[in-house]
Amino acid sequence: MASPSVAVPLTQLRDWHRSNDYNRIIDTQHVDSTAQPEAQLLLALSLAMSGDTEHGFPLLREQLQHTPDNHDWRSDHALGRMLLGDVEGAVKALVALIRNPQASAVDFSRLAAARLAQQQEDSAAEYYREAIDREPGREHWHYNLAGVLVRLRRLEEALDSYDSALRINPQFEQAINARRELLLALERCQELAEELQAELDADPENYRLRLKLANALTSDGRFTDALSTLAGGLETLETLHQRRVSDAEAYRGSLPAQTALRRAMAELWSRRGRHGLSFDILRRTDSLQDAPDVGIRCQMVHHLLELNRLDEADALLQKLLEDFSDETQVKLLEAQLMAERGDHAAAETGLRAMLEQYPGNPTLLCNLGQSLMWTGQLDEAAQCFERAGQMNPLALAQLVRTRRLPDNESALERMREVAENPMLAREARAAMNFALAEASDARSDFQSAAAYLQVANQLTARDLSYQPEQFEEWVARNIDSYSHDWFNRLPAIRGADRQTVFVVGMPRSGTTLAEQILAAHPQVFGAGELDLVPNLARLMPRVLGTRQRYPECIDRFTPSLREEAARYYLHGLEQYDRERPALVDKLPHNFVHLGLIASILPNAKIIHLRRDPRDVALSNYQQNFKARHGGMGFAFDLEHIGRQLNQHQRIMDHWRATLPLPIFDLHYEALVADQAEVSARMLEFLSLEWDDSVLKFEQNERAVRTASVSQVREPIYQSSSGKWRRYEAMLAPLMEALDPAVLCGWD
Secondary structure (H helix, E strand, C coil): CCCCCCCCCHHHHHHHHHCCCHHHHHHHCCCCCCCCHHHHHHHHHHHHHCCCHHHHHHHHHHHCCCCCCCHHHHHHHHHHHHHCCCHHHHHHHHHHHHCCCCCCHHHHHHHHHHHHHCCCHHHHHHHHHHHHHHCCCCHHHHHHHHHHHHHCCCHHHHHHHHHHHHHHCCCCHHHHHHHHHHHHHCCCHHHHHHHHHHHHHHCCCCHHHHHHHHHHHHHCCCHHHHHHHHHCCCCCHHHHHHHHHHCHHHHHHHHHHHHHHHHHHHHHHHHCCCHHHHHHHHHHHHHCCCCCCHHHHHHHHHHHHHCCCHHHHHHHHHHHHHHCCCCHHHHHHHHHHHHHCCCHHHHHHHHHHHHHHCCCCHHHHHHHHHHHHHCCCHHHHHHHHHHHHCCCCCHHHHHHHCCCCCCCHHHHHHHHHHHHCCCCCHHHHHHHHHHHHHHHHHCCCHHHHHHHHHHHHHHHHCCCCCCHHHHHHHHHHHHHHCCHHHHHCCCCCCCCCCEEEEEECCCCCCHHHHHHHHHCCCCEEECCCCCHHHHHHHHHHHHHCCCCCCCHHHHHCCHHHHHHHHHHHHHHHHCCCCCCCEEEECCHHHHHCHHHHHHHCCCCEEEEEECCHHHHHHHHHCCCCCCCCCCCHHHHCHHHHHHHHHHHHHHHHHHHHHCCCCEEEEEHHHHHHCHHHHHHHHHHHCCCCCCHHHHHHHHCCCCCCCCCCCHHHCCCCCCCCCHHHHHHHHHHHHHHHCCHHHHCCCC
């Protein structure tokens, strides 16, 4: 605390305090028993409001023992009570003060703050306006009013208030940043980008401006421009490494900017599902650091997990555990790696141990809840999400995924507040709208559910660049390459020793249910959604040594290379199971890759799920899929879903006519109507003996990590069949996009 100095008149102290000039009061005031109580109270308020509560609060409690004998003192006294948590007492005192003819603008601003503490936003806005009318030159009051108006969702008015604050003080940094966030919420991204570009042009070395501009451009859907903006501030790695040697001080000075820009670039690519590229950027960024950066390395592990490069992730994680063993984010990654390796019991043990150390931590609770969901422990998972939801309402969206809905209106209201708050990230709002749609559907309030679904999907689609034409071209190229003549010319190769089964179909057509039934059989291992076949397709040109694209390059696919590809695939399966004679790969979109599968695994068998396309479309539209920039980019637009269904039908018709593999068309509606009969036919198709365990598939303890994680833990139900009729009015764009042939056979 500052040393005592000459006494300052009380009127001067109060003027400084009213102008938020707390440091001048602290620097000039005596802290002894002989000072005037009013001056001591102003010092206590200044300490508390400048963040020094350790000294401010004890002094404040002491000074509140005095009874004020004038209007200004009573006002300061009321403010002190509010700071110490006695909001009701402060409101009562301030209401009495504003009735006095001596009432000042400061009294009204303090009453506004007290009303805001009581969550009475309308009243707070009214009192801030009164304070501003009396003294319009206080920029902080305009700023505070804007914050209240944001909470009231009166965003255009809030923007006017931020502008008013900045007209008074153009350098008011808090108002500048809040205004920019508001422009993003109002989707005036182009306007914000133009402002930031002008500032960056005047100050091109300001990397923080560059980061903000990139964020605005991303929000405006201008991904390439955002990347260019970030790249414009980068120096080459060679330049940086040379500076590291020649001028260490200059190097350290440039490192924060170069690190931040590269991390932002990695995040941009990550949001588009380009985890390999994001990892490479972060790896190079990590090489610039003088000491290990836990944030960068944790993100590197995250990308390796997304890429299923588990051994590399493990090696990097072990280094992190050596350097940052107490970091929660590192331990969370360790648990995630265990889960990715299939050791869910160890992952749960680790998460429970962390919760003992940090009880009630919402992030840990959500991670444990997710792990419990995967292994079918839905009741305990729901309890985790409920506990986390008490501190973070976003956890309530995950609670809904357990099919255990919030049982009180207050929880639903908290969810609605998140869903409707334009100042929150679009991803969070979308997740909550999806959850509210499911909650409304469970209550048979289909009109509300449809409204939430449309908002959720629109919010998500804004961050996508999905082009249905690209998938249509991909299907056409596979049809042209894997022709009837090509298969007729295909030399024979030996088949695999184990039975490989591919369960394919449109996502949400029942593929997880079919796999779960099969995996309940003692001779079958359900491997889940594997990326082995798509990886083969991606690597094909490199393996064949050609610049020709896949699938056009398949004419170079010799018998020996086909057998090598089969060994790659089967080795990948062995990482999951080495004992059972039949293995199931359930990646729905493998329906595009059946030509490649037939060329390397001549004894494979295909189970193809068929379901009413309208129910498939609705179920996709209802899901908040994680892989938004992967194969599921179509799922957030009803027209795009319709076009995807058209292409699914088109290529499956082609495979039935040309594929030298048996295809079992499994009708979802028939399966849920008579599980035993359809399951028996499915096992017969796979040459497996009947086993009663397939009728109790919901008791299978294997981990399930698809969007159907909750449904497959319940016995078969028929309530999803024909569900599209409840949402028929919403599905008009789907129906316009669907080819009539796709609906043939469905009433």
